[in-house]
Amino acid sequence: MTATPHKLWQFHGGLKLPDHKAESTGGPVVTPPLAERLILPLRQHIGQPAQACVQQGQRVFKGQIIARCDTYVGAHIHAPTSGRVVAIGDHPVPHPSGLSAPCITLEPDGEDDWGDCRMRPLGEDEAADPTTLRNRVREAGIVGLGGAAFPAAVKLNPRPGQAIDTLIVNGAECEPYITCDDMLMRTRAREIIAGLLLVQRTLGPARCLIGIEDNKPEALRAMTEALGGEEQDNIRIVALPSIYPTGGERQLIRVLTGREVPSDGLPADVGVVCHNVATLAAIHRAVHHGEPLISRIVTVTGSGVRSPRNLQVPIGTPIAHLVAHAGGYTEAVERLIMGGPMMGFALPSDEVPIIKGGNCVLAAEAGEVSAPEPVMPCIRCGECVRVCPVRLLPQQLYWHTRAKEFDKAQDHNLFDCIECGCCAHVCPSNIPLVQYFRFAKNEIWAQERERKQADAARMRHELRRQRLEREKREKAERMNRKRQASGSGGASGAADAAKKAAVQAALERAQARKAAKQDASGSDAS
């Protein structure tokens, strides 16, 4: 291993976990046959959902945009293969809520026909232009593939005056069981490096740091080889100690640069942009091959599947299809998890599809995952404090959340919690701490929404009262005027006043409408 020595920092706490990576790295990345149906949720990214731009029954080519998202933070969705749109409507999606959401269902025709939907590969000179690169990444619908699914083009567009001096490539893959980035680095390191060079040219950082946990020696070797001749002083591959959650963006930035991203800020605030290895490979494929983001590597693992492995599959492939091509479930399978065992969420059913950010499907048997054991009272042992990578006081947060003292929970920085699960994992009393914190966050959000709605209602009520009073007054005035007119032949002064009142009334009405509208949109946005 020839990783360049590099000074490393530490973040507080964290855990050394059994990594369970070897189970799924034994064989090559397999491309299974196409599923009978692909289900493509319109929202697979952070930001506004995309809008379907195809009709039911329409034939689509591979790579054709089937749902557009033209907001700044958003990503298009492309047909992963050619076929027919058989449904546009609600379908269960991989989301912690277990609810359904709008999806496009595609029936592949087996032709895998690009038609003329493949984008034109960009030349090196073209790709060197930041705007061209950004537009291509946006057109290709690329989002962060590490799990958060943040639209990648946004990260290629630093705000004016924001100097990016460090580009970090996240190959840490710190969560147990997940190996899709590991396998990508082992097998397609050159693509990652090619994508890195593209991003490097656009952002112009002084250095690039590729962080890979030291439990992946093959990946480290492959990446070093791929960098090969191009290894310069400003691109470094750094072996990181395997401590969960080193792969968390803020933790990784801390470990590699010693910088702390402000609680309410972004990595760019400390001069850093961070991309996952798979995102860079996707950028390379979009630029040099004209391929949008339509497939990814997914780790299918755990004691609940017979042959754990990594699969290269089209986005939208149902989980059941993935499991079937990893040997199927074992008899004793107990829990199905989207993502890793620390931060992933349990799925109620395997009919949901893989989405762009879906890195792992973990099927576990009973002995492998935590059982709902009796929860004991908190004994304030402080182990959670010791492992919290954000230096929170989970037990205090727990007290306040239990007592529904949400203001105090916020004083204890509830919203800095990254829900990594370290605290709950070490809790001797088996308290589902992360669940409490999610509950508290949701309660606070709900309260804020309610407060805004109540404010809006109060304002509407107030405006209505004013309007009714005004109308009453105007009516009285009109009656008065009529009486006067019939009595004394009309005074021009009274007519003027009436006109003024009418104008005033119209103005007030317009203002009221505007205020009500602003409130409505304000509460929507929250």
Added chain:
Amino acid sequence: MRFKTFTSPHMSPVRSVHRVMRQVLYGLLPGTAAMAWFFGWGVLVNVLLAVTVALATEALMLLLRRRPVRPFITDLSAVVAGWLFALAIPPLTPWWITLVGVAFAMAVAKHLYGGLGYNPFNPAMIGYVVAVISFPREMTLWIPPGTLADPAFTFSQTLGIIFQGQLPAGLSWDAVTSATPLDRIQSGLGVGQPLGAIQDTPLFGFVAGRGWEWINLAFLAGGLWLLHRRVITWQAPAGMLGALFLISGLFWLMDPAAYPDPLFQLFSGAAMLGAFFIATDPVSGSATPGGRLLFGAGVGLLVFIIRSWGAYAEGVAFAVLLMNMMAPTIDQYTQPRVFGRRARGQEDQG
């Protein structure tokens, strides 16, 4: 296929209250063995008796409070509390004192406050203090350190003393009991004896009281093992021993004839037991890392004050209880700086 859902994290937990308490009990073994070696069968009888009373009271209170008995009995927290009480009392303490002290500790100090995790005061220390205040004579009846190889009393004699209050024929309480080294120093200094003369008696050993120095060393060993196993954190013991060492060292330097040296303080009485097993009680102590350091330092300081100028020769129990009162306030002001935030105080509100 359909599955049941649970919230993350999904990895099986690695610790349990039972496991933590069991390891604390392991940590107590060397110190307990040393005490038994120097003070005879009584120590072990007391431990057994106190643990039995603790478990019985705990079970009774759980039944009265309509709480599940099994998980809370098997968490071993009652065993730890009873055990600690037994280590704090003289080896020949009459059985009914143990009964009253432990029952009060479990019923009042623990369960009336809500049981495991909710008690603001260390139950064992509450039990001990109740016993000391209620039965001051019996609670000072220590015996001179012997060895278990040549015990002052046989096992059956010990049982007779503890359960029937009967000394072996021909012996009187005055003849069998002896002041502890800390008692001896306090009373000696009180009547104007020089420290050197006091410590030049057979009651004293190499650095502290004969026997007591070894007992403290054994508790230190058990405590270090707990640290190594990450059952306790270093802050509270370091704070307590550090503060006790510093403050006693300061006074000793100023007047070595009137104040015992700092090493004597660290290896006397319940110093090590208190530092590693009582000041580290998570429930009644401070919860933040900085808070634990402060909490421990407060205990150390108070131990010195009580030993030097207090009405009692040993002050660990009182010191811990006084600091228990401070713990919530300490926690309030020692919250660690959260990642990506400026230190508290510089932070703008709202």
